[in-house]
Amino acid sequence: AQSVSQHNHHVILSEAASLELGCNYSYGGTVNLFWYVQYPGQHLQLLLKYFSGDPLVKGIKGFEAEFIKSKFSFNLRKPSVQWSDTAEYFCALFPFSGGYNKLIFGAGTRLAVHP
Amino acid sequence: GAVVSQHPSRVICKSGTSVKIECRSLDFQATTMFWYRQFPKQSLMLMATSNEGSKATYEQGVEKDKFLINHASLTLSTLTVTSAHPEDSSFYICSARQAGTTYNEQFFGPGTRLTVL
Numbered sequence: 001a002q003s004v005s006q007h008n009h010h011v012i013l014s015e016a017a018s019l020e021l022g023c024n025y026s027y028g029g030t031v032n033l034f035w036y037v038q039y040p041g042q043h044l045q046l047l048l049k050y051f052s053g054d055p056l057v058k059g060i061k062g063f064e065a066e067f068i069k070s071k072f073s074f075n076l077r078k079p080s081v082q083w084s085d086t087a088e089y090f091c092a093l094f095p096f097s098g099g100y101n102k103l104i105f106g107a108g109t110r111l112a113v114h115p
Numbered sequence: 116g117a118v119v120s121q122h123p124s125r126v127i128c129k130s131g132t133s134v135k136i137e138c139r140s141l142d143f144q145a146t147t148m149f150w151y152r153q154f155p156k157q158s159l160m161l162m163a164t165s166n167e168g169s170k171a172t173y174e175q176g177v178e179k180d181k182f183l184i185n186h187a188s189l190t191l192s193t194l195t196v197t198s199a200h201p202e203d204s205s206f207y208i209c210s211a212r213q214a215g216t217t218y219n220e221q222f223f224g225p226g227t228r229l230t231v232l
Contacts, residue, residue: 034220043225044159044208090158102149103210103221105158 002027002095006106013081013113021076021109023065023091032094033074034103035065039087047089050074061085086113117143119211121224128199129232136194136227138209144189145211149221150182153206165192189214199231 007022025031035047048059055067065076074091091106118141128134138148146167151159163173163184171184181203183195192211196203206228210221 036223044210044223046220046222049220102161102164107158110156 002093002097002104004091004093004104004106006089006091006109008109009107010110011112013111015083015113015115016080017113019076019078019081019085019111021089021091021111023074023076023106025072025074025091025093025104027072027093027095027097030096032096033065033067034092034094035059035063035074035076036090036092037087038090038108044090047076081111081113083113083115085111087111117211117213117222119145119209119222119224121207121209121227123227124225125228125230127230127232130200131198133195133197134199134229136196136207136209136229138192138194138211138224140190140211140213140222143211143222144214145192146189146214147212148186148192149210149212150184150192150194151208151210153208153226155206159208162194196229199229201231204229204231 003026005024033050036044037047038044047063048057050057050067058064063078067074088108088110090108093104120139122137148165150162153159161174162177163171165171165184165186167186173179186192206226208226210223
């Protein structure tokens, strides 16, 4: 069955530190991949998405992610985090298959950035 | 951009009553809407997929008779929690997929926090 694994459940960083959140998925076919962010008390917002083409995708607020097909990974990165990046981050997979055509979410990573 | 609203944002009800939650796509038509449930500090769990004009498809383990879903128009889906119990207390989130698009992006509503006393 398709699944998404986010390795880090809780990450704590100081401002200006670099960020990398891991996301691996299990599915051998064509995929769309997403990173969503949920700020405290707010709804899910799309950070970035990969559909096809350049595996390095850039999103809002300085975030980027790289799709590495051979590693089934879609890690999220930001070179220098800010206090306002404190939020929960969800990786999501949309597998193109004959059956289950729905978003599958990872468990989420809670990021806390200290000033 | 595509905006999805939910109403109400918070609801408190007594055990045994029913609660209706509305999900609207404000500036686009959504042939498909999704209902999720999110427990504290956990991920989103898909409850059901709602297609306009047809019956909803429920995920395994979700009771159809308890969580009634209606998708009567291209901009509105409703989730009714019938005979609510304290264990139904949760954060319910809807999302909508824009009609006529070739990609699979979903737009999420702000969520509804349900507390059953």
